[in-house]
Amino acid sequence: MSGVLLETHALRKEFGGLVANHDVDFVVPEGSIVSLIGPNGAGKTTFFNMLTGVYKPTAGRVFFAGEDMTGKPPHAYTQRGIGRTFQNIRLFQNMTALENVLVGMHTRLKGNLFEAILRTPRVRREETAARDRARELLDFCGLHRRAEIVGRNLSYGDQRRLEVARALATQPKLLLLDEPTAGMNPQETAEFTEFVAVLRAERGLAVLLIEHDMRVVMGVSDRVTVLDYGEKIAEGTPVEIQKDERVIEAYLGSGAVSA
Amino acid sequence: MRRRLGESWWRALSGAGLDQQRWRSWPAWTRRAIKATVALVAGLVLIALFGVWSSSALAIAAAVLVLVVPSWDRLRVGGRPVGKWIPGLAVLGIAVAYPYYLDSMPQMPVFGPFPAVSTMVVMAIFAMMAIGLNFVVGYAGLLDLGYVAFYAMGAYMAAWFASDQFSNKHINLGAVGLFPGWAGIHLTIWLVLPMAGIATAIVGVIIGLPTLRLRGDYLAIVTLGFGEIMPQVAQNGNDLFGFNLTNGTGGITPVDGPGFGNWAQANLHLLANYLNAGNFDAVFFWTALVLVLIAVFCSSRLRDSRLGRAWVAIREDETAAAAMGIPLMRTKTWAYATGAFFGGVAGAYYASYRSGTFPDDFKFNISVFILCMVILGGMGNIWGVIFGACFLAYLNQEGLANTGAWINAHFHSNIQVPNYEFGIYGVIIVLVMLFRPEGLIPSSRNAAELHEGVHDEPLYDVQQGGGLPEAAA
Numbered sequence: 001m002s003g004v005l006l007e008t009h010a011l012r013k014e015f016g017g018l019v020a021n022h023d024v025d026f027v028v029p030e031g032s033i034v035s036l037i038g039p040n041g042a043g044k045t046t047f048f049n050m051l052t053g054v055y056k057p058t059a060g061r062v063f064f065a066g067e068d069m070t071g072k073p074p075h076a077y078t079q080r081g082i083g084r085t086f087q088n089i090r091l092f093q094n095m096t097a098l099e100n101v102l103v104g105m106h107t108r109l110k111g112n113l114f115e116a117i118l119r120t121p122r123v124r125r126e127e128t129a130a131r132d133r134a135r136e137l138l139d140f141c142g143l144h145r146r147a148e149i150v151g152r153n154l155s156y157g158d159q160r161r162l163e164v165a166r167a168l169a170t171q172p173k174l175l176l177l178d179e180p181t182a183g184m185n186p187q188e189t190a191e192f193t194e195f196v197a198v199l200r201a202e203r204g205l206a207v208l209l210i211e212h213d214m215r216v217v218m219g220v221s222d223r224v225t226v227l228d229y230g231e232k233i234a235e236g237t238p239v240e241i242q243k244d245e246r247v248i249e250a251y252l253g254s255g256a257v258s259a
Numbered sequence: 260m261r262r263r264l265g266e267s268w269w270r271a272l273s274g275a276g277l278d279q280q281r282w283r284s285w286p287a288w289t290r291r292a293i294k295a296t297v298a299l300v301a302g303l304v305l306i307a308l309f310g311v312w313s314s315s316a317l318a319i320a321a322a323v324l325v326l327v328v329p330s331w332d333r334l335r336v337g338g339r340p341v342g343k344w345i346p347g348l349a350v351l352g353i354a355v356a357y358p359y360y361l362d363s364m365p366q367m368p369v370f371g372p373f374p375a376v377s378t379m380v381v382m383a384i385f386a387m388m389a390i391g392l393n394f395v396v397g398y399a400g401l402l403d404l405g406y407v408a409f410y411a412m413g414a415y416m417a418a419w420f421a422s423d424q425f426s427n428k429h430i431n432l433g434a435v436g437l438f439p440g441w442a443g444i445h446l447t448i449w450l451v452l453p454m455a456g457i458a459t460a461i462v463g464v465i466i467g468l469p470t471l472r473l474r475g476d477y478l479a480i481v482t483l484g485f486g487e488i489m490p491q492v493a494q495n496g497n498d499l500f501g502f503n504l505t506n507g508t509g510g511i512t513p514v515d516g517p518g519f520g521n522w523a524q525a526n527l528h529l530l531a532n533y534l535n536a537g538n539f540d541a542v543f544f545w546t547a548l549v550l551v552l553i554a555v556f557c558s559s560r561l562r563d564s565r566l567g568r569a570w571v572a573i574r575e576d577e578t579a580a581a582a583m584g585i586p587l588m589r590t591k592t593w594a595y596a597t598g599a600f601f602g603g604v605a606g607a608y609y610a611s612y613r614s615g616t617f618p619d620d621f622k623f624n625i626s627v628f629i630l631c632m633v634i635l636g637g638m639g640n641i642w643g644v645i646f647g648a649c650f651l652a653y654l655n656q657e658g659l660a661n662t663g664a665w666i667n668a669h670f671h672s673n674i675q676v677p678n679y680e681f682g683i684y685g686v687i688i689v690l691v692m693l694f695r696p697e698g699l700i701p702s703s704r705n706a707a708e709l710h711e712g713v714h715d716e717p718l719y720d721v722q723q724g725g726g727l728p729e730a731a732a
Contacts, residue, residue, distance in 0.1 A: 054578065054582070090578060090579040091576075095568075102565075103568050104584075106585050116564030117556075117557050
């Protein structure tokens with residue numbers, strides 16, 4: 001855990017008069033697992049969208065691996081090494097699982113229009129290698145034998161897994177998971193928590209997690225950041241967060257602490 | 260509606276002892292054989308009933324059966340999948356030989372004779388345009404209502420570089436069939452075609468850069484605007500700052516025909532000048548077939564490439580595509596430019612075939628016409644698009660007039676059917692949308708989507724410029 005991978009300075013997002021994120025300072029160290037929690041509507045997903053270039057921040061800056069990424073388009077973030085999944089699954093529903101993963105590899109492949117038409121030996125090699133790698137990734141994410149199934153026909157759990165596989169195909173240094181266990185049963189959730197730990201152990205990935213399930217958050221995170229009404233109200237290790245009065249207040253309402 | 264029709268169909272069949280389960284249990288080739296036989300027998304009976312019988316109808320039926328029924332794609336010779344090429348090559352062979360056996364073809368009921376070779380040329384040209392538009396609409400999912408602009412650009416490229424238009428210049432590069440004392444720029448058509456394609460692709464990029472930032476309906480409106488601008492410029496371009504660019508409403512004519520020159524004729528048996536050929540239409544038709552083949556080749560290669568996947572991903576979900584590292588603007592612009600390229604080549608070839616370029620040819624309805632071809636045939640599927648293009652181009656050239664003549668002769672009426680052409684195309688499109696929204700020969704991807712509905716909620720806040728990823732780069 002040497003350097004800082006992702007850093008934000010006073011990141012702010014306003015939608016009209018609504019301040020969705022209020023000057024958030026935030027850090028993800030290399031190879032760490034950081035969770036972002038907060039009540040519904042606290043601005044977690046908005047924050048995520050700013051970290052991936054989908055939203056442009058109203059003010060503040062985003063740094064990734066030391067580079068100022070503020071205002072860059074989404075694909076630039078992906079190229080630098082931020083992969084993400086979506087809260088509401090956004091697979092390419094009419095493409096097969098394999099094709100979904102291949103799309104994820106887009107920035108890591110080089111074949112252009114003319115090479116594709118001529119199907120040069122280089123492109124052919126690249127495609128074969130990409131397909132092999134895509135199958136490995138599918139296996140790694142627990143999607144054996146699902147390669148040729150169209151996204152829409154996969155089960156819910158497999159769709160979630162495929163989203164992760166697709167994000168991993170972009171070869172990220174930082175993986176952003178937006179409520180990955182939403183809709184999973186306790187056993188699937190436990191498996192997924194383990195999977196996240198394996199990701200870090202085997203691939204050296206840093207993971208940033210938005211999550212509601214406290215068992216996941218407390219079980220796997222190195223650090224936890226709490227947002228409420230767009231403001232960062234607490235930050236620390238899981239143990240610290242569990243004792244933090246402002247966090248308890250935000251989740252359970254005022255009076256809960258004194259009672 | 261479609262579902263109810265299907266249900267009543269199966270209810271009738273199961274009354275006759277054939278329920279859906281039993282049908283499904285049969286091997287695929289048996290089902291194909293039954294379907295094809297039923298359709299062909301119905302066709303033959305119709306031909307007989309309408310009194311246009313000819314024994315060559317049986318030959319057609321036999322050819323269709325041989326092509327459709329066996330599972331050609333399973334055929335392997337020495338471990339190589341040769342079989343999948345057979346139907347395509349056979350269709351190509353049938354098309355190439357068309358001018359030779361056209362005279363012995365039977366008449367079609369109502370529609371009259373099979374299309375003349377000159378009509379086949381136009382059908383092939385429109386097939387090429389439809390393949391081009393399919394890059395934009397079928398692959399990348401960008402609704403383009405101004406495709407005629409590319410057609411016009413290609414046609415004017417031919418008119419500028421292969422006619423007397425710029426009469427103060429005297430440039431001749433391989434052009435054939437010139438009169439002595441020629442003026443203007445005359446390049447050989449073989450050079451003009453790729454030039455037209457490239458110039459049109461550049462125009463596509465120029466149009467695309469500002470417009471492709473928009474989504475859905477907004478993009479359609481702006482492309483519609485460009486589709487209107489182009490013919491206006493053509494119509495009024497006879498005095499652009501004192502320079503006669505397009506010769507205004509009169510158009511530019513004559514445009515040179517293709518040809519390989521005398522040396523090639525003497526040594527390579529290639530035709531010196533198409534315009535002097537006895538089988539004028541046939542040679543234009545064969546050349547058009549070659550162009551269509553090139554378009555099909557590029558289209559199918561690109562479909563299975565990194566770029567093709569990116570196009571489909573953008574069509575499926577722009578936000579997710581961007582998050583997977585696909586540069587939206589650049590990728591869409593490539594789709595636009597590729598589509599424009601083939602539109603331009605087709606336009607230039609058409610100008611050479613008709614020996615003229617006239618601004619009246621580039622009205623908005625042509626854009627809609629080509630779009631109808633893509634929708635009717637099946638967005639995203641090359642064969643569907645070609646079929647749609649051939650069918651509608653045929654209706655436009657001959658079919659409607661023949662049908663009208665038949666109706667008037669049999670009902671003693673006096674209806675000018677071709678006058679209602681766009682009404683008729685409209686009805687066709689409405690029927691297709693009701694009964695087979697994925698098109699007659701759909702791509703496997705689109706079929707499911709159009710039956711179960713689409714979900715693609717935009718996530719970008721357009722106001723904040725989030726939807727314009729390339730803008731900040």
